Amino acid sequence: MSETLPVELLGPPALPADHDPLADGILMAHQRAWLEDQSPLKIAAKGRRTGITYAEALDDTLIAATSRSGGGDNVYYIGDTKDKGLEFIRYVGHFARVVSKELAQVEEFLFEDQRDDGQTKHIAAYRVRFASGFQVVALSSRPANIRGLQGVVVIDEAAFHKDVGLVLDAVNALLIWGGRIRIISSHNGEDNAFNLLINDTRAGLYDYSIHHIPFFLAVQNGLYERVCLMRGWTPTADGKEEWLNKILRSYGPRTEARDEELGAIPRKSSGSYLPRALVQKAQQEGIPIIRWSKGESWYLDDKRLAEAKAWFKEHIEPLLDRLDPKRRTALGQDFARDGDLSVIDVAQAIDHTRWATAFQLEMRRIPFDVQQYVLFEILDRLPRMQRAALDARGNGQSHAEAAQQRFGVERVLCIKATQQWYAAAFPEYRAALEDRSWILPAGEDVIADHRLAVLVRGFPTVSDDHVKGSDGEQRHGDSMIASLLAHHASQAEAEEYAYRPALPAATGSARDRFMRDDDDFDTGHGSFARDLRGGF
Template sequence: MASTNNTVLYDYQKRWLQDTSRFKVAMFARQTGKTFTTTLEIVLDCLEAEARGEKVRWVILSRGERQAKEAMNEGVKVHLNAMGIACEIMEVPFKEDTTINALEVIFPNGSKITALPANPDTARGFSANVFLDEFAFHQDSREIWKALFPVISAGWKLRVVSTPNGKGNKFYELMTDLDNTEWSRHQVDIYQAVADGLPRNIEQLRKGLNDEDAWAQEFELKWLDEASSWLSYDLIDGVEHPQAGKPENYTGNPCFVGMDIAVRGDLTVIWVLELVGDVYWTREIITLKRTKLRHQLDELNRVMRQYNVVACNLDQTGMGEKMVEDAQYQHGEQRVQGVLFNVVTKLNMATLGKNAFEDKQIRIPQGDSDLRADLHKLKKITGSTGQPRFVAESDSAGHADRTWACFLALLAAKDAVLLPVKAHSRRPRTSQKLTQGY
């Protein structure tokens, strides 16, 4: 029966179709035919079983009802019609006590293809070969996985395809756990697909999309963490050090301070950097939650006394205006500067901060999960006008407050290179001399 298949496939689709591994997983760029190709494999498998007088069962688990219908109507039905086989898709209840409906195609000898939305209940409802379509976007992917694997344990096959959607799901583990050699892995970005014959104008697509983050994720197959998070976990990992974040390790060198001031439930964060050679070592990170402004100022005063602070930048936006005024009165306008947060200043600070992480010019505490999450929380998005903005989800651990405090401290260090400074009661010195001897 397979010889009746005249579907034209590109080379990357042929490689996926011809791979007969029991477990295989693929990460394909958007609109490159991953569902189309996998449903063709399913149809051919059913027809081959029918030709042998046998029957086979396949279940397609999609991210939602619409996607399940697309897999049947634009995949299974199209393939059967192309082979001259009449196809009727039936809608049947998944279970009597649920509102979930399944779509089914039943072959003359009893082979069956079923498509329905994925959740832990639907995953455990069958004993069959399984196709997980766009698995990275399934809600509760780990729970679905735990429910699913016993279903296919008796020799059934498993097909998993998706575009990437961050590192927090089971699909990411399947694609990146290379020590697990039971899985056959395929990866096709837009460049490979076009090289294999897919007729697409890459530059036209990229310009038309006008969103570099979406392009990176959906066409270049970069994990969402790398595509939209301003500081990837790889960058964060690269600057962690067990001796950072310990005030007792302070060696008396010039320091630079950034202070992000809380608005209601967010954190006030004071970040202290010590310049050692050409590296900025984090000496202390102070987090204050729901703390009165006068107590926040007391903590800043303590930092200014304890360290040789050459320059300090405070968030001057909103309620920070009074804090800047008071801090400048006590420590001088040369040492304390206010920074108004807006699109331009945030972009400048974020760029400066990312460069420091990329160039490994900063050291941060190792293994601090709240700090890691905070640094990774900041995302760059592009608005309808093309103007980049930085956003961060707010939760009990903050609103990227630590990140902005860090960037403010780095900005203070950068600006100090250009301006004469006065530290404590020492005689005036210019910041050009700060790195002498390192």
């Protein structure tokens, strides 16, 4: 249910009731430049608190207050937090009253977000409606269907949105119906999709108008004097120096953070633990990535195992047959049943220190029993199988334990990835990528997965974020985790002992019997005999 509140109760406390943003000496030069730029696509790469959101709120108020014939339109503001949306709509409510002379009210309501699959979700939102028939809406969270928003769409602090790449991809579709896009953000690392969009625009791939607004430009344009005006201070030269030094000293030795947050310079050491350039360096063309997905209800199909066997024979057996029988092999699996991918990474040694992925298998919505069949068939056929490391968290625990029961604790590791395990495994994995002693398959999906390895309080871990893969569905670092597990499995030799009983004298010498064809020995011994032939 919508609740209408008087604009006075929601007005920004920092703005006096008679504050007029169009009065002389209020707008700074960079704010005026932003307002005067009427490009359909605009980007502001800014330092913090430089007043661009304020200027955007003023511009959006004027747009929504204008008739359709005059170029008016609806405006949708998407901030990275609910508080940002409320602050923005408070500015709009104030400007509507002071600039547009409208008795506008700020309303809190539920915004109906219609997803592509037909499902509906309701998002808390705030809006100001104008006599023109248009409105400014501030959403508390990112809608799933940004493409459904028609008008002016403002993405604030875009670099800090969850799934920022998906957000930026979605807003581009708005241009089809004449929409306008405003992307405003401080930086969040050079590998962030926001910075990549700016770089691609400068390279001529997009038509965004770029505004670079560092904190120091805002200071030059009168930011300190505006702060004094809002705070009721008297601006002085000494006061300005003290104010500026206090801000700069708050960063201490964190110069990269200072340059990023104030100077609008993306730092190299962002939250990403495995940067794009590092992953690209470790990639090699030609390594197969096999993708297998089924529908949600396939687990009820009585013929699923027969179908899986036929699929395995066609797609996986040829890859297993191509493995070098003289080289050591390791396997890692990041398990998932639905939602995320279940990925198996098979790697072979190149020499004593270097390994390369032989192939990756990505499975989506594959039932438990079919995944177990696939894993067991692969493990049974791997030459000189050193070890396998399997994800044993959540649903993966049963899957990993079954493999350990079948193949033994020496050959199958059940890994419950904790912060401590990541802290030990990730640095070794990163070092292997840096010196190319671990080779990855090529492709953007592999890069996107690896970029979800992040530093949190100085320790490497996996981000909670998801990214959209080349198949249009969600990924959560799945191939990266499978590769990390395979690398872990490759780092120590597995030892296996077997007992062969003495043979009766009537059958001939033991040496003669051992040198015969292995068919008799295979009986009852399964994969171990095959491992001996492969040189285990």
